[in-house]
Amino acid sequence: MATSVSPPHAGSQRIFISYRRGDTQWVAGRLGDSLGTYFGDKRVFRDVEGIAGGADFGEVIRHTLGSADAVVVLIGPDWLNASDDEGRRRLEDADDWVSHEVSAALEAGVPVYPVLVEGTPMPRADELPASLRALTRFNAISISDSRWREDVTRLAKIIALDIPSATERQLHQVNLAVSLSLVLAVALTVLTVIGNLFDASSSLTGQDGAPAWSLKQLFESVSAVGALNEGRCLNPPAGWFVPLSKAWSGVIFLVVVPASALMFVFARHVDPARRGYFLGAAWTGAIGAFTAFMLFKPVCEEYESAVLFTVGVLVATLMLALMSLSGFRER
Known part of the structure; x- marks a missing residue:
């Protein structure tokens, strides 16, 4: 799991990107840089860059997500069926941060943008836990390495309907x-x-x-x-x-x-x-x-x-x- 959005910054609207490290970490880093260029670096937060040593990871994520104005959910090939060491699906785990992030955004009514990486299909409602099924109501956007510039520009312009660009x-x-x-x-x-x-x-x-x-x-x-x-x-x-x-x-x-x-x-x-x-x-x-x-x-x-x-x-x-x-x- 991981996240991309700007650290709390007074007076600016923030974008939060939810992702799994084992699934779409490279996409999250690259997308964070691209959206940072479009919307402004201080409006994009990533856990690896935005959380100081010794800080409570969960508390920082909760605080950042609570003040987010848009949430991008990166869905890669393993996002839906990623499992723990005991074979249990991580989305069903009460301690799974990806599930927490997405369900919190849905409950808060924050604009959510599902982003399908490299042709990953959008999960069906019956494949998701009850707390995440509302995700299927949002239009998904596809991005791929071969069309990166075009796909990210299209995504940025759609997000800009809710958050003005730099x-x-x-x-x-x-x-x-x-x-x-x-x-x-x-x-x-x-x-x-x-x-x-x-x-x-x-x-x-x-x-x-x-x-x-x-x-x-x-x-x-x-x-x-x-x-x-x-x-x-x-x-x-x-x-x-x-x-x-x-x-x-x-x-x-x-x-x-x-x-x-x-x-x-x-x-x-x-x-x-x-x-x-x-x-x-x-x-x-x-x-x-x-x-x-x-x-x-x-x-x-x-x-x-x-x-x-x-x-x-x-x-x-x-x-x-x-x-x-x-x-x-x-x-």
Whole structure:
């Protein structure tokens, strides 16, 4: 008998693999490594690696199984009929740890995944002790040495329906970090603009009470750059129209640029069916930052901060929309 799952680790979901040493020990070790790569090493426990010298083997196994979130039961050629020195079937032995592990998982309602090694048939209910017969209600998955990568990947994806993989958790963290950073940058910048405009509200109307500007005047002013004035406007805007400094207006792009780079790095982990949206968000950030930089040349100096702010808000909003459509689904 043996077991594979992570040692108790606060805040993480664990996978427990039940096996017989004399039957599927090599499979358990290899499978533990493979699932550790997929879900994270600290979420996989094996008795030979996870139990310190002098520890109560049974107590550690009980504690680990009690906190497990999924149990993989490796069923090899000798799993069903393995016997002790007196010829008694071990599954019928009250002290058999494999029987204890599986029955405890079934009683606790933990998701159980029977794994048939090298073509071993699934035991029938009438071949099992009463405490283990519920095992036959679960769909079995086959694995073999010749199809190891494909079989283990399929098993991992099925388990991931109950426990997120390490990659899925990373994508969730990337989603959370990028989304919160973009929203925070936009919110702080917009609040700064609103506050500055509120402070300058007395300048929003002319002496006769009419608006001090029009869209036509705005367009003419933004595009009217004095050739001999080193980029300054021939028709400078009213003071209220410069609601924030150029340094503050670029805060959004301080988030957009690294967020785009991070998304390019993680794009290969995203479901191909949704990867286009994910890459679209990354390219939106990259192209948007480049476009904002290039607008410094045709736009006169007094309007640069307003243009940076506008482009930044549009880019961040589009990135968030595309990220939402991608769903950050693992491939």
